[in-house]
Structure formats: C-alpha cells, structure tokens
Amino acid sequence: MERKIILKIKRFVDGDGLIAEEFHSKKEFEIRLYGIDAPEMNYCSKIKKDEKKLNIPAALLIKLGYKSFEFFKSNMQIGEICTLVQEENNLFDKYGRTLGYLILSSGNVMNEIMIREGYAKPYSNVFCKKLPMYKEWSLKAKTDKKGLFAIVDSF
Template identity: 50%
Template sequence: MGAKDQILRKISSEVVKVVDGDGLIVRNNLTKVEEEIRLYGIDAPELTPCRKLKQDESETQIAGALLMKMAYESYDFMRSIIKPGDQVYILQETNNLMDKYGRTLAYIELQDGKILNELMVEAGYAKAYNKIICSELPKYQQLSLNAKTNKKGLYLYVDQF
C-alpha cells in the first residue's frame, strides 16, 4: 500500500456477493451491517446496459454487446478468486472513503494477504481507473500496461476497454 498514514484498516468482513468486476457486497463481522464496496483504482466493463456503458462505448468505440461479454468474463474471474462466505479485510484511504453513489471505496485484502484490486488489474480483467484517485493508482497503471502488452485477460480481445 501507499502512505500508511492514509490507510484505515477496518474490521474483517464476510463476502456476501460479487456484484461485478469491480464491486462486491460485504457484511462487517462486528456490526453485521452490509455495505457495497467499489474497488479503489480499477474499472471493469459494465454488466448491464446503463449510462456508463454508453459512455464506455463512445470512448472506446467498442460495441456495448462486446463490452458486456467482457464484463461477464471479468465478473467470472473475480468470482474465481473470491466467493460468498470468504473472510476479507477492508482497507480504506482516510481521505477518500465513499464514491458519488454512496458506495464504500476500498482495497480488499484476501486471507493470503493479496489485494483483490491488484489481482484484477494484473490479470487484465480490470484496468487502472483514474477517476477515483487512490495511492495505488500509479502501480495499477503499470500493471494495466503490463497486462495490455502481454495480452492478458480482456486484452486478448481489445487494446482498450
């Protein structure tokens, strides 16, 4: 992680549901409150038709149907890493706790100490996303470039998404 003084470690949580390639729902083990998590610094294609899908379609010149097909690959890849019932730690940067939709922004630390956000980008199933600033963004940008160069994950089909 970046500057340790910016990271706030929360109590461990249980995965309730994988929402898509960059989001999930967890239940805090202490309070039992469920919250939707949006992963810091990464973006995966949209699973369903929405405003963001139209925006991505326009920016990338890739058909929405192909973007949604890629979204399902990203979603399936995340579900191969993390499943309902898994225990995780939520790591947050104190200066950037929520997105504009009220979702909790976080890094997800798995039981083996790996960071889910990083794994998604490294494997090419998500890209670095600079519209939500986080301390790990430069690292994710490099991992994204490596995945693209090596045609990993979604980069097997396209040069950008």
C-alpha cells in the first residue's frame, strides 16, 4: 500500500533532500528521497568515511556534492506542486525526515532522474522497493560516464 502527499517545494537542502509544505495543512517538513544518495556538500563524518572508503579527497567529494545539488535544483522550481509517494512501512528515516518518491508536476520521478543521469548512487541503508532497479540504472550511468561518473568512477 502506498501513501501520497501533495506538496509544494519550499527550498532545497542538498542533492537528495528538500523542504516542502504539505499542500492543505501548510505544514513544512524535510524530505529525503528513497533509494538514492548524493555526495555531501560539507565536511562531516560521512565525508571522512567516504574519503577513506573511496580514496577520493574530501574537497573533490564536496565539489561533486555541489554538482549533484545544482542538477537536483535544475529539475524543479520553488513553489512547484509535486506528489510524494511513500511505501507504507517506510515513512521516515532515523533522523525523522519524511521518505518518499518525488513525482514532479511533469510526471517524472526525481529519484529516478538523479540515478539515471548519474548524480546520485543507490542507497541501500534504507530499503525501498525500487532499489534493485536503481542499482541497474546506476551501473548504466556509470558505464555511459553520465553525470558525476564523467569525473570519477565512484562516489
């Protein structure tokens, strides 16, 4: 079973998150897109871990984070009305952010755009039903050197 929320985009957080307003209640909340992970934009503990794991300098990872963020923002507009689709048993992450698939007013799914175009990688720490497909699409983006894969082999 799925849950749908009509929302308005208020502002962007990073390459896989944003602040939205529920259309009817006007309540603001943070959204983290299911199944994807974009590089961080700040020096933090996750950057340190990624730096060691990937053998890529933090400065480059942060630069990639900003490229992902710019691509993310270029696909949506502040004030755009979208739909968030959630999997019933998977509504929030450990930080209390609302999880979901963001369907843009065009009908395109932002999670899928980020993966297909190589600006995010599959994120398996939080399960979502489309994760196997995201892994397949990410491999294709990597093979085709799309998005961030034009700069690095992994991020």
